Amino acid sequence: MRILRSGIRKLGRRPATYLTFGLLAGLLALIIIGVATSIGEGGPDPEAQVLLTFPAAYALILQFVIGLGGLFAVIFGANVAGSEWGWGTFKVAVARGESRSRYILMTFASVAAYLIVGILFSVLVGVAAAFIGANIAGIPTDGMTDTETLRDLPEQFARGWYVMTEQCAIGFAVATLARSQLAGIAIGIALYFGETFATIFLPDVVRYLPFNVASAALGSGGAFNGGGDGGPDPLSQGTAMILVAAWLFGSLLVAAVYAERAEITG
Numbered sequence: 009m010r011i012l013r014s015g016i017r018k019l020g021r022r023p024a025t026y027l028t029f030g031l032l033a034g035l036l037a038l039i040i041i042g043v044a045t046s047i048g049e050g051g052p053d054p055e056a057q058v059l060l061t062f063p064a065a066y067a068l069i070l071q072f073v074i075g076l077g078g079l080f081a082v083i084f085g086a087n088v089a090g091s092e093w094g095w096g097t098f099k100v101a102v103a104r105g106e107s108r109s110r111y112i113l114m115t116f117a118s119v120a121a122y123l124i125v126g127i128l129f130s131v132l133v134g135v136a137a138a139f140i141g142a143n144i145a146g147i148p149t150d151g152m153t154d155t156e157t158l159r160d161l162p163e164q165f166a167r168g169w170y171v172m173t174e175q176c177a178i179g180f181a182v183a184t185l186a187r188s189q190l191a192g193i194a195i196g197i198a199l200y201f202g203e204t205f206a207t208i209f210l211p212d213v214v215r216y217l218p219f220n221v222a223s224a225a226l227g228s229g230g231a232f233n234g235g236g237d238g239g240p241d242p243l244s245q246g247t248a249m250i251l252v253a254a255w256l257f258g259s260l261l262v263a264a265v266y267a268e269r270a271e272i273t274g
Contacts, residue, residue, distance in 0.1 A: 011101075011111055015118030019088065028084045029126035032077055033133035036069065040134060044141030060142040062151035066161060069134035071226075073127055074168035078175040078222060081123060082196040085179035088119050089263070090189030099272050109264035116180055116260060120173050127169055171222035174252045175200075177259035178218050184263040187270075215243055218255040224248035 019025050043059055058064050092098040092115065101111045142149050151157075178199065183192020200219055207214045214220055225248040243251070 011106065011114035012117050012121075015115050016121055019118055019122050024084070024087045025122060025126075028080050028087070029129055032073065032080050032126070033130040035076070036072055036130060036134045037137040039072075040069075040137040040141045041144075044144040047145040057145070057147070060138055060145055060147050062138070062142070062149055063154035063157035064151075065138045065142075066135065066157055067164065069138060070131055070161065070164055070168060073130045073134065074172060074226060077127065077130065077168075077172055078219065079197070079200055080126075081172040081176035082179035082200055083193050084123075084126075085116075085119055085176035086183035086192030086196045087179075087189050088115065088183075089180040090183035090186065090192040093184075093187040094189055098267070102272060108267040108270075112184065112264050112267045113260060116177065116263070119176060119180065123172055123176060124169055127165065127172065131165075167226060170249075171225050171252055174218060174222055174256040174259075177256050177263075181259040181263040185266055216251060218252075218259075221248045221251040221255065225252050 040059055043057070047057065059068050092112075098108075098111065102108055139149055139152070179192060179196035182195045182199070183189060186192050186195060203214055203217050203219045206217070207220075215224070221243065224243040225245060227245050
């Protein structure tokens with residue numbers, strides 16, 4: 009617990025923490041306000057206006073945060089893990105007698121804790137932007153207090169955090185193996201988008217890869233193309249949830265084992 013508390017305090021002082029989730033929240037706010045200001049000027053598509061219509065806006069905002077947030081989670085995990093090697097903090101921890109694997113796992117636990125804060129912050133910013141946008145566009149906001157929708161949000165939030173944690177673990181493990189922030193981020197992003205293109209050539213394999221199973225666990229078809237024609241057959245949501253756990257714990261196991269065996273020099 010001491011390592012976890014230390015990691016949480018450390019991440020709270022890092023600009024990367026605020027930059028990562030600030031960019032996610034800012035992008036969401038810009039999109040929502042853009043939709044609002046375009047109403048009355050020949051757009052937007054009626055389906056886009058749902059983003060300003062409560063209570064449906066709640067689910068759409070959360071879906072946006074979780075969907076795009078997966079990429080931000082990969083970057084955040086890689087950033088934190090890579091900095092442990094680049095800044096020498098991992099070496100210092102080992103020198104003072106900390107267990108290597110425990111230090112790595114507790115560091116990731118602090119990252120996962122900040123994902124909760126980051127998702128919540130981004131959703132709140134999105135809801136505030138949707139409320140402002142609805143008033144700009146003249147759309148009623150009576151649905152904001154819909155109790156049935158609000159009651160379902162915690163489960164959706166927990167499921168979203170679960171899959172984002174898995175995606176974050178991929179970036180974390182890659183950066184640990186690479187011992188570099190930049191390499192970890194670059195490889196993590198390449199893996200994230202690589203699954204999109206691999207769908208064309210290996211559809212039956214891609215549906216079991218980490219980012220596609222994360223998509224399926226959210227009930228979005230299991231592929232970036234939504235499981236449409238030419239894409240892989242979607243996994244069931246239950247199967248996808250199990251595979252998310254497998255990728256999550258597998259990534260952490262790889263990172264912990266590597267940390268135990270890695271030669272620390274300098």
